[in-house]
Amino acid sequence: MTRTELHLEKPKSKIMLVSIILLSSLLAIFTALYFYSQSLITIEAPKKELGQKIVIQLPSGKSVFTYENLVVKEDGKLFYKGERNTLDLTGGIIVYEEWE
Numbered sequence: 001m002t003r004t005e006l007h008l009e010k011p012k013s014k015i016m017l018v019s020i021i022l023l024s025s026l027l028a029i030f031t032a033l034y035f036y037s038q039s040l041i042t043i044e045a046p047k048k049e050l051g052q053k054i055v056i057q058l059p060s061g062k063s064v065f066t067y068e069n070l071v072v073k074e075d076g077k078l079f080y081k082g083e084r085n086t087l088d089l090t091g092g093i094i095v096y097e098e099w100e
Contacts, residue, residue: 049069050067050068050069050070051068051069051070052067053065053066053067053068053096053097053098053099054067054068054071054094054095054096055094055095055097056071056078056080056089056092056094057092057093057095058089058091058092059091059092064080064087064089064092065099066080066082068096070082071089071094077090078090078091078092078094
């Protein structure tokens with residue numbers, strides 16, 4: 001027998017081909033479902049009530065634009081308490097004004 005005759009007589013494995021296609025399609029479906037489920041999950045921070053917009057006119061002539069609930073009066077002093085810092089605004093005049 002020649003090589004071509006051996007090759008032609010060799011039984012072809014359709015089961016192997018079908019199983020590879022089935023396995024790859026299942027893998028594709030699971031990957032798509034994973035990314036779809038990740039896109040559905042959203043984490044949102046709670047919204048703070050900041051109050052009205054105000055402008056604080058400092059004695060030096062500078063202005064601080066902030067919100068009413070971030071300004072605190074303690075012991076006769078005026079403080080700005082933000083997320084990361086605290087500023088002393090003593091002597092400043094609070095003006096209720098809309099700003100952009």
